Amino acid sequence: LAGPRLWDRLLARRGRAHWDSYEALAADHLEALQSMATLRAAGAVGRTRARLERRSAALHRATVAKMRVSLADTGLTDLAVQGGTVAAVLVACAAATTGGATATGTYLLLMLASECFRPVRDLSREWHAGHLGLSAVDGIAALRHTEGGVPDEGTVAADWATPPEVRFENVHFTHPGRARPALAGIAFTAPAGRVTALVGPSGAGKSTLLSLLLRQRDPDSGRITVGGLDTAAYRLDALRRGIAVVSQDTYLFRATVADNLRLARPAATSAQLHEAARAAGIHEELSRLPDGYDTVIGERGATLSGGQRQRLALARALLADAPVLVLDEATSAVDERAEARITRELLAAGRGRTCLLVAHRLEA
Ligand SMILES: Nc1ncnc2c1ncn2[C@@H]1O[C@H](COP(=O)(O)OP(=O)(O)O)[C@@H](O)[C@H]1O
Ligand SMILES: [Mg+2]
The missing domain is CATH 3.40.50.300 (P-loop containing nucleotide triphosphate hydrolases)
Structure with a gap:
């Protein structure tokens, strides 16, 4: 559980970089589509295409960089889970051969060893699924806490009977x-x-x-x-x-x-x-x-x-x-x-x- 937390900061940074390049590409793409006629008339299609390609490549790099950290993270968790099961099995077998454990006890231990790790595996999966949301959370929080341009503290209803001056x-x-x-x-x-x-x-x-x-x-x-x-x-x-x-x-x-x-x-x-x-x-x-x-x-x-x-x-x-x-x-x-x-x-x-x-x- 603690191991993958070592990567958290790196993963968050990569996640943010991934999100930023995703946003940049999406905005550029929308703009290019909407202004197609203007771009064509100005002869800027080639340049725009090159820019979009650069942005796509950047998104690709950011995605792979994030995946790399994320896979190392998954690898570590899985190693611990599988390793733990194997260790439990070895201990159970050793105890059985020396006669330190009953047959039922050994059987139960073998069954439960892998079950024990199930919540860890589930947790790890959910954590990964939620990670994209985590990288977006900064932007959403900033948006939610943005103040309006002017304070709305007036109380008068503005229902003028005649046109106002x-x-x-x-x-x-x-x-x-x-x-x-x-x-x-x-x-x-x-x-x-x-x-x-x-x-x-x-x-x-x-x-x-x-x-x-x-x-x-x-x-x-x-x-x-x-x-x-x-x-x-x-x-x-x-x-x-x-x-x-x-x-x-x-x-x-x-x-x-x-x-x-x-x-x-x-x-x-x-x-x-x-x-x-x-x-x-x-x-x-x-x-x-x-x-x-x-x-x-x-x-x-x-x-x-x-x-x-x-x-x-x-x-x-x-x-x-x-x-x-x-x-x-x-x-x-x-x-x-x-x-x-x-x-x-x-x-x-x-x-x-x-x-x-x-x-x-x-x-x-
Ligand atoms: N949102 C804005 N941010 C910064 N400067 C602005 C903004 N809107 C207008 N300006 C500047 O304020 C000045 C007046 O602009 P504007 O009111 O649009 O003029 P007009 O409508 O008379 O043509 C200009 O120098 C313009 O560059
Ligand atoms: Mg004007």
Whole structure:
């Protein structure tokens, strides 16, 4: 029982190395599959294949290295088990020949000697079976003890009767690990129920500003209020439900168009779906799909064009019917004519909501 413990530390180290190379290969493999078209277009297929081969070889080496330790471990246990049985048999035989033991006693000893070692063998087998889990345990524990980005200590329910005012007061924020602040002394008021446009070049910090409003992170200093209350005073889920977002990179799920639309409002009727889609300027195109609103769109919305995906995300946000609507360059992939129409429709549909419209140029 004690012998194999000598290898424990080595086995744990090899196990971790094995797990790490397994993870690296799995992540790389998934990425390579998902970005096949990009890799092909960039002529990077050969290089990617070589990298995957290197990673596979590394996994092979790590597996063999772990197996070697593991087999030495098994060998030692088995040697002790078999050796113990043989020793018991020899002792029993010696005792029988010298007449020190009765025939029944010798018989019982021979039977029991191998039975005695059965639990040791079982234990060793289970230990090996559980070892892969042991190497994964560090990662799982780290994940379970990860703190959320912001504390959820607010108590207010965020059920504003009228659209709330959004106000930034001298907000400073620097991304962790960055030297330059992304936001330095931002102050503005988005009046209740009105459209406020935020315009600035790429990298100006517009998306960062919106992520602070949604409390993905808290500002380093300054205050963000919604409806006169600090964002931290609201329950996190309530605050986020009160703010509908169309982010810069939209995410659509592998599900029907209708399911994608109903994400934030599962009980919405078909008429409500159509109304939101019309306001986002995509109703006609959706109706023309093979199964209309019941067409299944691929992972990340792969069967739709960039502009269609954006407008679908827009419809989804409109359907959420939140009092605050945030659009982060939401029409950047839509052509100019459609853009003007959608903006007009949006202003009509968004009437009565506090709307933050982010763009990198003023015309949008
Ligand atoms: N998650 C992040 N980690 C570190 N730096 C970031 C992160 N997101 C954005 N930044 C940096 O913050 C600055 C503002 O980015 P962003 O808010 O995305 O600008 P915009 O949306 O106006 O184009 C940029 O310099 C960018 O590199
Ligand atoms: Mg941005």
